[in-house]
Amino acid sequence: MPTLTWIGKDKVVNHHHDVPYRVLEHKYGFRAENDRDRTLTNSGNKIIHGDNLEALKSLLPEYEGRVKCIYIDPPYNTGNEKWVYNDNVNDPKIKKWLGEVVGKQGEDLSRHDKWLCMMYPRLKLLHKLLAEDGAIFISIDDNELANLKLLCDEIFGMSNFIDIFSWVKTETPANLSYKTKKSIEYIVCYQKNRSDIKFRGLEKESKSSNGLMNQTNALKELIFPANLVDTGLTDGIYAAGSYGTDSYDIVLLDDVEVRNGIFTSPIRLLGKFKWSQSNLDKEIANGTRISIRTKAFSPSYEKASYEPEVPWNMINRSFGVDTNEVASTILTTIFGKKYLIFQNQRH
Known part of the structure; x- marks a missing residue:
């Protein structure tokens, strides 16, 4: 199996053990207007505000090995996200990164090392949270796709890789300085333990192409x-x-x-x-x-009804999944104007 190495790897492979357990303090609750009889604490849902590494560790006592599906949307490491490396790993090379904004390709020679050091302990904890038949989906673009695949091969196991889904994020890609128009992003999928059970996609809707002919069949x-x-x-x-x-x-x-x-x-x-x-x-x-x-x-x-199909590894409007442009329009409709906080949201 190909081995991925980077600056600081030997210091972060066990860093998830060093992360302290934090007790989650309940502060707020949410309920529907027509659900006044329910208490604010019995929904089972949680929104956690805080460092995500410590938050993941705090979930282990209750949820280790119990989570069926995980979706994460980490920094893509584009150089435009201005994310900061903040994990307090006991290593001089890594400590000098603390509080620094991770820069762009060519400007920050250790940008990929920082990203990998950040991702490794989080993926280790996510692996612990997954149920034996659970699956994880990770959004990414081409900046770190290759590194993420090798990282997940190491943590989840190459044999548990399912697919790399391609999502059409825009139908009006910018020219910018790229050699190609970038219209897709990716969702990498692994299972805790890959099985023969098929994934269920969207329920199929009738299409005009439901023909009964097949050129390769016998007369x-x-x-x-x-x-x-x-x-x-x-x-x-x-x-x-x-x-x-x-x-x-x-x-x-x-x-x-x-x-x-x-x-x-x-x-x-x-x-x-x-x-x-x-x-x-x-x-x-x-x-x-x-x-x-x-x-x-x-x-x-x-047919009167269709069984859900095995999902395609292409995600676009034909499967009921819209683009960033549609998301922006929906947000503007909801809030009356485009709020700055939503301008760079991918999903």
Whole structure:
């Protein structure tokens, strides 16, 4: 396994042990307006104000090995975030970093070392918090993506890597001085212990591309029942023969009749279909709608409901996830103007 080394690594690999346990002091509570009967302390939710390294350590007594899902959004180390290294590690090389703003590429020769020293103990504590079947998702961009991958391989284990998701953060990327227009950021995902259980993505919505043809499948015959398949064809008799599209050959094996947008006779088709006859019959019994909209006689389907799919590793509007521009518009709508604190938020 590739080994990642940096200035100060030997001093931070066990730094999470040196972090003191802090007792969380309850100060404020939140409740819905229509929930007056509940106390302010029984929701189970926490917002912790303080140093995040100490906050993570303070969660261990109650949550070690119990957290199913973790999402973190660490500094991307772009040089524009003005984040400060503040971990009091007992090492002269690291102590001189305390209180210093981490600079840009070329201006701060130890910027990657500082970032790795900051991330290591936090990831170690997050690993302890994860349940055995838990997963962690980490937002990042190309400044530290390679380092983060190697760091997580070391802490979570290379075999527990799941994927690097690409999020389309903007549809209007700036030119600036880049050689490419940067439109995506990344979300690195690991499990505590990778299993064969599939991730569940968003529930699928019906799309016009729910066709029943598949070019790589063998030719087979399907029979669609009478008075069930809807169509956009005009009323009349359609003769048996070869139909299809530029991509698919479809043979109509018998004459069929259309009346009022419905095929009133059974439809026998020969083609390279995704489904077998038994699967087609089962889908129809479960309420799946079958359509043959055009004279190509290419059938499509729309299920009454769809099981969640395995998620894609591309995240964009087609999956219901918007861009930074949309987030800015929403914030302006909520607050009436764009507050400075939100101008550089990524999510």
